Amino acid sequence: MEKAIEVKGVRKSYKQVHVLKGVDFEVEKGSIFALLGSNGAGKTTMIRILTTLLKQDDGIVTVGGFDVASKPDHVRQSISLTGQFAAVDEILTGRENLILIAKLRHLKNPRQVADDLLKRFGLTDAADRKASTYSGGMRRRLDIALSLVGQPKIVFLDEPTTGLDPEARIEVWKTVKELSGGGTTIFLTTQYLEEAEQLADRIAILHEGRIIASGTLSELKKLFPQAKVEYVEKQPSLEEIFLAIVGKKEAM
């Protein structure tokens, strides 16, 4: 299998704090890869190195076939980043935000690109409203739409569902699955185990600056002690109840 991302022996320290202590992993082209870890595990540092925002102290990082440290401009041609906070221009409308990014990616028909993405993300009705009037979920959708302008081959999502309500979270999951179905490689970080379980083809667990386990979900499950059968009454979780009550109103 061809690799979209290769990371070998990456180290990064801020002064005395060693955030990454030799990280290795590979991401296959077209797959969804989840980097799982608690707060402060170094997930954001790793994603900042992969997206050319930060230089590693040591180790080799290749994204889309180019070395991140020596060919950042080439890497930027094939990636996009959706950060932890929705990076949308609040004074511009949703449509203008998309046109802005399309122009900056030097696409031929920015208006058309914007219209298509607005439609795809269910934002056509809100297209000409300022982004500051959007709800959290809409803002996140616009944010992800902005990342897809120009069809980057590798999409980075840094905690894409942190701070979203359950409905918006499921919307984001659906988008990620669709994207992946279209052949895009997706690298996401998350602190929610369920998110990794739902989405990822492969999962790596980052803990105290090292990858302590990685593999498919079933491979990871094998690391767990042999299952023993117990009978437990299944109670619906509050999330399931919440979604059952409100979920039907939008057939998204």
Place this chain on the structure above:
Amino acid sequence: METVKNHFFSDMSVMLGRSMRHIFRSMDTIITVCITPIAMMLLFVYVFGGAIQAGTDNYVNYLLPGILLIAIASGIAYTSYRLFLDKQRGIIERFHTMPIARSAVLWGHVLTSVVSNAISLVVIILVALVMGFRSSAGVLPWLAVAGILLLFTLALTWVAAIAGLTAKSVEGASAFSYPLIFLPFISSAFVPTDSMPKVVRAFAENQPVTSIVEAIRALLSGQPVGNEIWIALAWCLGILIVAYLFAVRAFKRQAA
């Protein structure tokens, strides 16, 4: 191997278009920038002006250059405010991960500052004309005045960029402009420096505002400009270069 084209000018014009939209959607910023200098001009001309011996028969003529500098000093605070918001909301990071000319982001903000300050200055000059401001200057001296104001705006805008990029809060991002707004008061902008106590006078005569004000005043009244204009240009260029270098360094640090 594919090469990466540099689109500096087209990227910058897209960025400029973006911030100009910001300005025209928040005209209150231009109004805010205009109102204080205009109020000051009214106050000084119609309240204090009668008691001030400035040596010109028309006090508005004396006052206007200083008022224009105050307007610029308050106008550039918005550049640092806008840059700070871009940084805080992750918009600069988004741009940094895209294949665009990096400096275009900064230059877009800087050009926007030039355009919006130019609009405020025109408004203030029009009000001054209504209040009786008259100039015997021809086209060339006016162009020279425009040139000095442009340099002054650019210099202070780069100072504002440093503040916007390094600030930790919105307040911090714009607070730096208060001392700049105050600087014209301790200069020859409102009254001649002769009547000031020795120490204050020494400061007033050797700070940038005095030379810039004197140069503009001489140009507008058709007087010989003398050395003042060179001192004024040296101050503007000096501040511009130093601030530019620090701002670019602060900007690169956002992504390193």
